[in-house]
Amino acid sequence: MAQAEKAMPFRGSKLNRTPEINAGALATRTVNSLPLRRADFACLADALDYAALGDTGANFYSGRGKLAAVLPYRALREKALVLARRLLSLSLERGARVAIVAETNPDFLRFFFACQYAGLVPVALPAAVNLGGHDAYVVRLRGLLLGCGASAAMASTQFHRFLREAAEGVDLAFVGTPAAFDELPERDVSLKRSGPAETAYLQYTSGSTSFPRGVVIKQEAVMSNLFGVVNHSLDVQPDDRCVSWLPFYHDMGLVGCMLAPMATQRSIDYIDTRDFAMRPRRWLELMTSTRASISFSPPFGYDLCARRIRSEDVGRYDLSAWRIAGIGAEPIRAELPDRFAKLLAPAGFNPRAFVPCYGMAESSLAISFSPVRQGVIVDWIDADYLAEHLRAIPAGPKTGRVNGFVRCGAPLPGHEVAIRDDQGNALPDLHVGRIKVRGPSVMSGYFAQPEQTRQALSPDGWLDTGDIGYRVDGSVVVTGRHKDMIIINGRNIWPQDIEHIAERQPGLRPMDASAFFVLGQDDEEVAVVVVQCNISDAAECHQLTQTLHREIQGELGITCLIELVPRHTLPRTSSGKLSRAAAREDYLRRREQERLGAQASTDRISYFEQRDRTAALGR
Amino acid sequence: MLEYPEILATLSAELKSSTQGRVPITEDTDLLSELNLDSLQVMNLLLHVEDHFDISIPVSILAGVKTVRDLAQQIEKLGHKG
Numbered sequence: 290m291a292q293a294e295k296a297m298p299f300r301g302s303k304l305n306r307t308p309e310i311n312a313g314a315l316a317t318r319t320v321n322s323l324p325l326r327r328a329d330f331a332c333l334a335d336a337l338d339y340a341a342l343g344d345t346g347a348n349f350y351s352g353r354g355k356l357a358a359v360l361p362y363r364a365l366r367e368k369a370l371v372l373a374r375r376l377l378s379l380s381l382e383r384g385a386r387v388a389i390v391a392e393t394n395p396d397f398l399r400f401f402f403a404c405q406y407a408g409l410v411p412v413a414l415p416a417a418v419n420l421g422g423h424d425a426y427v428v429r430l431r432g433l434l435l436g437c438g439a440s441a442a443m444a445s446t447q448f449h450r451f452l453r454e455a456a457e458g459v460d461l462a463f464v465g466t467p468a469a470f471d472e473l474p475e476r477d478v479s480l481k482r483s484g485p486a487e488t489a490y491l492q493y494t495s496g497s498t499s500f501p502r503g504v505v506i507k508q509e510a511v512m513s514n515l516f517g518v519v520n521h522s523l524d525v526q527p528d529d530r531c532v533s534w535l536p537f538y539h540d541m542g543l544v545g546c547m548l549a550p551m552a553t554q555r556s557i558d559y560i561d562t563r564d565f566a567m568r569p570r571r572w573l574e575l576m577t578s579t580r581a582s583i584s585f586s587p588p589f590g591y592d593l594c595a596r597r598i599r600s601e602d603v604g605r606y607d608l609s610a611w612r613i614a615g616i617g618a619e620p621i622r623a624e625l626p627d628r629f630a631k632l633l634a635p636a637g638f639n640p641r642a643f644v645p646c647y648g649m650a651e652s653s654l655a656i657s658f659s660p661v662r663q664g665v666i667v668d669w670i671d672a673d674y675l676a677e678h679l680r681a682i683p684a685g686p687k688t689g690r691v692n693g694f695v696r697c698g699a700p701l702p703g704h705e706v707a708i709r710d711d712q713g714n715a716l717p718d719l720h721v722g723r724i725k726v727r728g729p730s731v732m733s734g735y736f737a738q739p740e741q742t743r744q745a746l747s748p749d750g751w752l753d754t755g756d757i758g759y760r761v762d763g764s765v766v767v768t769g770r771h772k773d774m775i776i777i778n779g780r781n782i783w784p785q786d787i788e789h790i791a792e793r794q795p796g797l798r799p800m801d802a803s804a805f806f807v808l809g810q811d812d813e814e815v816a817v818v819v820v821q822c823n824i825s826d827a828a829e830c831h832q833l834t835q836t837l838h839r840e841i842q843g844e845l846g847i848t849c850l851i852e853l854v855p856r857h858t859l860p861r862t863s864s865g866k867l868s869r870a871a872a873r874e875d876y877l878r879r880r881e882q883e884r885l886g887a888q889a890s891t892d893r894i895s896y897f898e899q900r901d902r903t904a905a906l907g908r
Numbered sequence: 909m910l911e912y913p914e915i916l917a918t919l920s921a922e923l924k925s926s927t928q929g930r931v932p933i934t935e936d937t938d939l940l941s942e943l944n945l946d947s948l949q950v951m952n953l954l955l956h957v958e959d960h961f962d963i964s965i966p967v968s969i970l971a972g973v974k975t976v977r978d979l980a981q982q983i984e985k986l987g988h989k990g
Contacts, residue, residue, distance in 0.1 A: 419970065421974045
């Protein structure tokens with residue numbers, strides 16, 4: 290399949306106008322006329338060539354639930370081939386990066402696959418801007434453009450003004466809207482697709498926004514991951530259909546919910562991420578109306594949905610076709626799947642549809658998957674014993690504190706997972722240590738960051754996931770994650786980004802801020818930043834707090850509790866660095882003292898009800 | 909056509925109820941530093957506005973919004989375009 294395409298005759302521009310919305314168009318069908326092939330292709334372009342022979346494709350829905358655009362794989366391939374020639378008119382070198390502000394629309398797929406056919410490397414950039422976040426978003430986009438050395442960049446009319454601003458002074462061959470790209474001439478060349486040993490795409494990790502890292506994924510890596518996921522893990526069937534609201538700049542959204550359906554010739558129905566955040570019940574309505582069988586979400590999505598469903602709504606849903614409810618990408622609170630399943634049982638949701646999984650962009654997507662039709666298995670572990678001895682023993686009737694951890698299944702075939710102690714020694718089952726993974730899905734490295742790459746990837750191919758966990762019965766269990774990371778509404782927030790915002794304020798210096806999370810009323814994570822300063826004037830304090838609220842919201846899209854303390858309050862380690870863990874303990878102690886001192890303003894205090902899980906995370 | 913006074917009144921009412929009247933809402937109220945709305949609260953606010961006026965608010969217009977007035981003006985502009 291991997292031969293070069295013949296140069297195609299010039300096509301009328303009418304054909305290339307996107308997004309193409311046909312009034313009264315129907316969504317692509319579920320059952321394909323084409324025999325199912327489960328991702329056994331050498332590269333993504335080969336996979337699309339095959340999918341284009343059938344009748345399935347991607348469908349895009351508006352916030353109000355109307356079908357807004359239909360993109361059969363057949364049309365996607367045709368459009369991508371035309372656009373590939375237009376991109377090549379820019380004389381980009383092979384493997385050049387094409388940055389795409391990744392909204393959930395047909396243009397993202399068209400540009401992504403044009404790159405595949407042209408031998409270019411697509412890079413999805415976030416299409417998410419916060420209230421008052423103009424400047425912060427522009428700075429972030431600029432960092433991402435520079436970080437991947439982009440040669441061309443695309444954004445829709447909606448996002449183009451930010452992109453244009455971000456690209457000022459950056460050396461790019463072309464920046465434009467899809468319509469502007471469609472004005473480029475088609476270069477009359479035979480296309481040479483991105484082959485197995487070439488880079489398939491660059492994926493920015495959900496890491497720090499100040500220090501972005503682009504994961505380099507080769508065709509053979511992503512194809513190996515897709516093959517493992519759709520055969521071994523999901524056992525994709527000819528009548529499967531998918532629904533997704535995950536953004537394409539997220540690994541689960543891109544690989545799990547765009548590439549996997551395409552590589553198995555499945556139809557998928559998309560809702561925009563913002564529309565989901567606004568109207569989470571749309572997810573279940575779409576699952577009902579399309580009779581979809583596969584949908585993935587981080588725990589955050591199930592939680593948001595469960596909170597918004599009214600009991601009188603449940604009867605309107607029919608989720609009996611939902612056979613795989615993937616759940617992963619962040620720690621899974623043990624009680625959540627059960628709560629969701631109970632709530633939706635009257636709608637035919639099967640609790641055994643839950644498929645807990647574990648993965649990360651550095652491993653293309655998936656590392657391990659629970660078996661389908663098994664449901665969620667929770668290990669109830671003695672939390673104190675775990676914290677003290679780094680060993681998972683089952684909780685008994687006399688156990689004081691209990692932690693529930695969800696088993697995330699066995700590694701994909703051909704992949705090894707090892708648990709190592711700090712000295713790098715392999716640990717037996719039930720011992721908690723660093724989770725390392727090795728296998729064909731692992732990234733080649735971080736783009737243009739040899740030092741970061743060396744830290745993450747050993748010479749013999751082991752990826753340090755940064756997560757902590759143990760093995761049991763062949764399953765991987767994640768008990769903790771990247772040290773210090775904060776997760777709010779499903780997004781990873783890095784403490785250094787919050788600290789950075791504080792420390793750049795006038796009168797403040799580096800090491801004047803320490804950020805971490807505490808658990809809120811419903812056990813959700815709440816970001817806290819403790820700032821040390823010499824301000825005693827109440828008005829000035831108020832001013833600083835307001836500025837911090839505004840800038841943290843604008844840049845990171847979260848609210849953050851802010852505590853101002855006198856200089857020299859923040860604890861340091863023996864090497865003189867700030868210790869976030871110690872700052873957090875001090876903070877919680879102060880709140881505890883406040884609570885004991887004055888039993889007033891109860892609701893605020895109960896916010897800090899201490900349920901300290903750090904110890905149990907093995908930190 | 910959306911009228912500014914009506915937009916303002918809707919926004920104010922919605923903000924008053926979501927902040928339980930803790931902060932007085934005026935046109936100059938800063939949505940971030942004074943009301944401290946997080947991204948899900950912003951989504952909720954937009955949801956109510958969209959449903960009330962039967963419009964669709966593109967996320968990109970939020971980038972330049974700081975005060976209640978900014979938001980009301982952006983929504984007013986959408987009405988003119990529609």
